[in-house]
Amino acid sequence: MDLKLKDKVVLINGATGGLGRAVCFALKAEGAKIALSGRDPEKVAALATELDLGPDRLWTNIADVTVEEQVKAYVDGAIEHFGHIDIVLPNAGYEGKWEFNDQLTKENFDKVFSINVLGVMFMLKYGGAALAAQGSGSIVITSSIGGVVGSPGMAIYCASKHAVQGLMKSAARELGPKGVSVKSINPDGIYTPMLSRIGKNALGDSMTEEERLAALTAGTYDKRAATPEEVAYLILYYASPWAQHIYGSKVVIDGANGDGDTVRP
Numbered sequence: 704m705d706l707k708l709k710d711k712v713v714l715i716n717g718a719t720g721g722l723g724r725a726v727c728f729a730l731k732a733e734g735a736k737i738a739l740s741g742r743d744p745e746k747v748a749a750l751a752t753e754l755d756l757g758p759d760r761l762w763t764n765i766a767d768v769t770v771e772e773q774v775k776a777y778v779d780g781a782i783e784h785f786g787h788i789d790i791v792l793p794n795a796g797y798e799g800k801w802e803f804n805d806q807l808t809k810e811n812f813d814k815v816f817s818i819n820v821l822g823v824m825f826m827l828k829y830g831g832a833a834l835a836a837q838g839s840g841s842i843v844i845t846s847s848i849g850g851v852v853g854s855p856g857m858a859i860y861c862a863s864k865h866a867v868q869g870l871m872k873s874a875a876r877e878l879g880p881k882g883v884s885v886k887s888i889n890p891d892g893i894y895t896p897m898l899s900r901i902g903k904n905a906l907g908d909s910m911t912e913e914e915r916l917a918a919l920t921a922g923t924y925d926k927r928a929a930t931p932e933e934v935a936y937l938i939l940y941y942a943s944p945w946a947q948h949i950y951g952s953k954v955v956i957d958g959a960n961g962d963g964d965t966v967r968p
C-alpha cells in the first residue's frame with residue numbers, strides 16, 4: 704500500500720526514543736522528509752548518522768518540549784529548512800515515578816504534566832497554526848492507553864494522558880474546519896526503554912527483564928507488547944492522506960490488555 708507520504712514534510716519529537724526512532728525509519732522507508740527533534744544533541748547526532756539521509760530529506764533540531772520558545776523555534780526552523788510542513792507528530796513523553804495514591808507528589812505531577820501535556824500543547828499551538836495557515840495537514844499525538852483507563856502506580860501519567868485527549872479533541876474541532884486533521888494513537892505496552900523502566904518500577908529487580916515483560920503483557924491475547932514498528936506504521940497510516948477524513952478520534956492498540964473501547968468490559 705502506498706501511504707502517499709513521499710516528500711511529505713514530517714515533524715517528530717521524542718525522535719531519539721524507542722518509538723520515535725521506529726517512526727523515523729518508517730518515514731525514511733516511505734520517502735518522507737524528516738524534521739526530527741530531540742533534547743540530547745549526542746543522541747540526535749547518532750540517530751541522524753544512522754538514518755543516513757541528505758539535507759534535502761533530513762533536518763535535525765534540539766528542543767526541550769517543555770520550553771515554549773524551543774518548540775516554536777523547532778516548527779519555524781523546519782518550515783525555513785523545507786519551505787513548508789505537512790505532518791506534526793508530538794511523541795515525546797515520560798512515564799513518571801511509580802507512586803500509589805497515598806504517595807503522590809507535586810514534583811512528579813509537575814514533571815510529568817510539563818512533558819506530556821505542556822509539550823503536546825506547544826506542538827499543537829505552533830504546529831497547528833502553521834498547518835492551519837496553509838489549510839492542510841495532519842497531527843497525530845502519541846497518547847497512551849493511560850489516556851483511556853487508569854493504572855495503579857501510574858495515576859499521574861494516566862491523568863496527563865487523559866489531559867492529552869482533551870487537548871486533542873479541542874484542537875480537532877478548532878483546526879478541522881481549517882483543513883487540519885488532529886487525532887491520537889493510544890498504545891498499551893510497546894517494547895521501548897520506557898516499558899523497561901515501567902517494568903522495573905512496577906516489579907522491581909528480583910525478576911529478569913524477560914519475566915517483567917511477560918508479567919506486564921500477560922493480559923494481552925497474544926502475550927506480548929506491541930513492537931515499535933507496528934505502532935510506527937499505525938502512526939504513519941493515521942497521519943497519511945488516507946486518514947484525512949478522521950477527526951478527533953483515537954486508535955487503541957493494546958492486545959486487548961486495556962479496557963474502555965476494547966473488547967473487555
Ligand SMILES: NC(=O)c1ccc[n+]([C@@H]2O[C@H](COP(=O)([O-])OP(=O)(O)OC[C@H]3O[C@@H](n4cnc5c(N)ncnc54)[C@H](OP(=O)(O)O)[C@@H]3O)[C@@H](O)[C@H]2O)c1
Nearest residue numbers: 717719720721722742767768795796847890892893895897
Ligand atoms: N513504551 C510504551 O509502553 C508506551 C505505551 C503507551 C504510550 N507510550 C508513549 O509513546 C511515546 C514515546 O515513548 P517511548 O516508548 O518511545 O519511550 P522512550 O524510549 O522513553 O522515549 C521517550 C522520548 O521522549 C523524549 N523526551 C522526554 N522528555 C523530553 C523533553 N522534556 N523534551 C524533549 N524530549 C523529551 C526522550 O528523550 P531522550 O531520548 O533524550 O530521553 C525520548 O526521546 C511517549 O509519549 C509515551 O508516553 C509509550
